[in-house]
Amino acid sequence: MNHEAPMWNDAFGISWLDFNLSNVLMMVIASTIVFIVCVAATRGLQRRPKGFQNFMEWLIDFIKGIIGSNMDWQVGRMFLPLGLTLFTYIFVSNMLGVVTMWAPHHTLWWKSPTSDPGITMTLAVMVVVLTHYYGVKLKGTKEYGKDFTRPLPFLLPFKIIEEFANTLTLGLRLYGNIYAGEILLGLLAGIASTSILGFLGGFLPLLAWQAFSTFIGFIQAFIFTMLTMVYMSHKVSSDH
């Protein structure tokens, strides 16, 4: 399993700008799939829903439930698109690595974009920055600042540490789960493709692990969205 990443270091001659082209490819693919599926689902919307529209409306209600369990719906409704996009994008990204992996010439091209810490951390940082942004926007700078000294002023350092810890755990939890799943999938696939005996031994565990990875992919997308809303509610709600 010593696959190389298709790196493009020092792009455009800028020393700090490195691209992992496989990540870029998979992010584009995941975004495209999410966009096409979700927009296709809006074709022929009816007042009496059927088929795929039912599923999408169930998904919307599901995210509504996540938001509603964390904050007042009057405030939370503006985060519905964020929650939906996060959930669908992360879920599709997770699934991409479960469905198949593709590494021609020992270069890992096809994988989950979420099995890269940089990408999950980007999402996590974006989410936490958004929580701070909406905290300031909805409660005002003064209230937002005061929240760091509640319930007791000496908790201020811990509150600040908490923000970084939240960010780090949010991003690395997703990364760790998906990356570990992919490593094991890769190993099992490697065993299964070596010999007939290996195929017999590796096929069933591979099947089981793919099923489990699907489950993990769903759960992680759910947890990421849920925690986003939890952190968001910490910043925008005044009743805790």
Place this chain on the structure above:
Amino acid sequence: MQTFTGLFVLGASGLNVGDMLVQLILFLVLLALLGKFAWGPFMNMMKEREDYISNEIDSAEKNHQEAIEMQRQASEELKKTREDAQSIIEDARKTAGAQERDIIESARKEADRLKISARQEIEQERDKAVQTLKDQVASMSVMIASKVIEKELSEKDQEALINQYIDEAGEER
């Protein structure tokens, strides 16, 4: 910048600033596009359905109220109509009774009148018949008498007859 890669032993390929930028931009673009083209229409549709259902419930409630009101009116109307019909039948029955009595009365009067006039007529006819008979008997008796007289009337007989007449005439006075 491979120092990041060194820091993160976890990473398969480390942290690449380029990936991060791409991810951030892609996600924000996806968020904007989906918000406009997918979630927007969905939420509009769900809102519209919500409104539609609440309107339908309102109008159903209104219709129900109206139906109850109309049913009440209809049953009232029915009751009134039934009463009207009853009174009409009653009137008709009364009128019919009165008419019946009138007809019977007039028929009886007519019958009486007819009876009386018939009786008068019979009487007249009888009187007439008696009169006629009387006349005929008188003339016949005169005729018979003249015949008898013509045939033979002895002196003796004539005398006796004359006496008899005279007697009779005297008695009648």
